[in-house]
Amino acid sequence: MADLNGEVRNLIDGELVGASNKATFENINPATEEVIGVCADGTKDDMERAIGAARRAFDETDWSTHHAFRQRCLEQLNSALDEARDELRQIVIAEAGSPVLIAHQVQVDTYIDAMPYWSDLAGGYQYDQPLSDTIFMGAPQRRILLREAVGVVGAITPWNFPLYLNLAKLGPALAAGNTLVLKPAPDTPWSATNLGRLILEKTDIPAGVCNIVASADHSVGAQLSADPRVDLVTFTGSTATGRKVGEAGAATIKKIFLELGGKSATIVLDDIELEKVAPMSGIAVCTHAGQGCAIQTRTLLPREKYEEGVELIANTMRNVAYGDPLNPAHLMGPLVSKRQQERVLAYIEKGRQEGARVVTGGGVPAHLDKGYFVEPTLLADVDPDSTVAQEEIFGPVLCVIPYEDEEDAIRIANNSIYGLSGGIWSGSEERALAVARRIRTGTMSINGAQWFDIDTPFGGYRQSGVGRENGVAGFEEYLESKVVALPK
Numbered sequence: 001m002a003d004l005n006g007e008v009r010n011l012i013d014g015e016l017v018g019a020s021n022k023a024t025f026e027n028i029n030p031a032t033e034e035v036i037g038v039c040a041d042g043t044k045d046d047m048e049r050a051i052g053a054a055r056r057a058f059d060e061t062d063w064s065t066h067h068a069f070r071q072r073c074l075e076q077l078n079s080a081l082d083e084a085r086d087e088l089r090q091i092v093i094a095e096a097g098s099p100v101l102i103a104h105q106v107q108v109d110t111y112i113d114a115m116p117y118w119s120d121l122a123g124g125y126q127y128d129q130p131l132s133d134t135i136f137m138g139a140p141q142r143r144i145l146l147r148e149a150v151g152v153v154g155a156i157t158p159w160n161f162p163l164y165l166n167l168a169k170l171g172p173a174l175a176a177g178n179t180l181v182l183k184p185a186p187d188t189p190w191s192a193t194n195l196g197r198l199i200l201e202k203t204d205i206p207a208g209v210c211n212i213v214a215s216a217d218h219s220v221g222a223q224l225s226a227d228p229r230v231d232l233v234t235f236t237g238s239t240a241t242g243r244k245v246g247e248a249g250a251a252t253i254k255k256i257f258l259e260l261g262g263k264s265a266t267i268v269l270d271d272i273e274l275e276k277v278a279p280m281s282g283i284a285v286c287t288h289a290g291q292g293c294a295i296q297t298r299t300l301l302p303r304e305k306y307e308e309g310v311e312l313i314a315n316t317m318r319n320v321a322y323g324d325p326l327n328p329a330h331l332m333g334p335l336v337s338k339r340q341q342e343r344v345l346a347y348i349e350k351g352r353q354e355g356a357r358v359v360t361g362g363g364v365p366a367h368l369d370k371g372y373f374v375e376p377t378l379l380a381d382v383d384p385d386s387t388v389a390q391e392e393i394f395g396p397v398l399c400v401i402p403y404e405d406e407e408d409a410i411r412i413a414n415n416s417i418y419g420l421s422g423g424i425w426s427g428s429e430e431r432a433l434a435v436a437r438r439i440r441t442g443t444m445s446i447n448g449a450q451w452f453d454i455d456t457p458f459g460g461y462r463q464s465g466v467g468r469e470n471g472v473a474g475f476e477e478y479l480e481s482k483v484v485a486l487p488k
């Protein structure tokens with residue numbers, strides 16, 4: 001692989017800097033287990049300085065009120081991202097183990113293409129919104145709703161779609177006039193630090209407005225939720241960590257915006273041919289080795305077609321091409337780290353112990369001697385209350401569950417602490433839509449249709465999160481509301 005040009009330094013207060021104690025941590029390619037380089041291991045002092053810089057930039061510059069300037073700066077960033085596409089793809093392949101197949105789509109290009117949505121909103125959003133006139137004690141009143149930036153935003157992101165998720169926070173937070181401190185996941189630091197380099201070298205975004213602090217120490221991220229100078233924390237990651245962020249943020253009554261885990265269900269109704277369904281159910285769970293929060297990881301089949309469905313889906317999964325992420329035929333690369341590989345294998349073992357049948361996969365592939373791979377795995381006869389049906393595995397593992405009738409299918413689909421995504425297959429769109437209305441979840445797909453676009457408000461019901469990312473609703477998460485009344 002060519003030189004990745006990974007940025008070793010963090011962006012703090014308009015400068016690319018090493019860690020205050022000069023420490024670095026290793027960036028590991030999960031497909032080869034090789035160290036591809038290092039990154040500054042941001043310290044508590046570095047985070048302290050970054051938050052201070054963001055606070056000053058918010059309080060002492062006109063960044064939050066100069067909408068046209070922000071639009072220009074974000075347009076500069078869009079151009080810089082456009083030129084850097086190839087470099088950013090190479091990084092996401094090397095540090096996240098992402099297949100090149102999806103590096104050209106959802107990992108990198110989809111969100112770079114979407115970025116003009118945010119620069120346009122920066123300049124074009126109606127920040128002053130008239131409300132209806134009222135009469136108070138006989139006197140007519142005029143009222144205006146002012147939408148204003150919240151202040152300093154702390155953004156914390158995971159490693160599975162690192163560039164996408166960094167941009168999905170940075171784009172709307174800056175467009176709405178906030179200043180930002182971004183803390184990326186330690187597994188994928190360069191998908192953040194390279195953004196810092198582009199911001200510094202290719203844009204007029206003022207010093208302190210955008211700070212990026214990579215660190216191997218999770219508690220450096222925790223500082224963002226606890227610091228009283230931070231007004232809003234936007235977090236994407238696991239539900240367990242989301243809870244901690246919420247608890248820490250409560251002490252200073254921050255706005256907390258959470259995009260968390262999922263355990264989404266596909267319901268296959270009894271009026272559709274299984275041949276249409278099986279490829280999608282088997283392939284989706286193997287995409288990027290199942291490391292996607294909205295992937296449908298439970299498939300519910302009607303009892304009378306259960307064995308046939310299990311076999312069809314297993315056949316699809318047996319034929320999934322995987323291995324070296326640089327091979328364009330591969331749908332699936334490795335898990336991001338040894339820790340994740342061990343975690344996924346432990347879940348498969350737990351499934352076995354709880355009575356699930358391993359129809360295909362179930363272990364480490366024999367043909368790959370390097371990399372944190374797990375075989376595409378289908379678990380059948382899964383008890384809907386068991387651990388593997390309830391907890392997020394975050395690997396290429398599909399749980400198949402039989403149901404008795406439509407009511408039973410809806411009940412099993414909703415039997416989850418999560419509610420992020422889901423799907424329905426049916427010969428009748430009307431019937432499918434009626435079922436979709438009864439599933440407690442933030443997005444639904446009928447007969448394989450895709451809901452994603454930059455204007456889609458994405459997020460979860462229940463413990464899959466609070467708030468919505470993307471769309472105007474996502475932009476408005478980063479705005480406060482102030483009502484001003486004037487005599488009429």
Ligand code: NAD
Binds near residue numbers: 165221
């Ligand atoms: P994680 O929760 O372990 O870590 C996420 C981030 O939080 C990392 O940057 C980490 O350093 C930081 N962190 C860890 N402890 C912290 C603390 N106490 N306070 C503040 N920050 C802390 O998640 P992960 O393993 O990196 O990512 C996988 C998870 O992300 C899965 O659960 C997946 O479903 C979820 N995810 C959700 C979405 C969504 O939009 N809903 C998208 C992608 C991933």
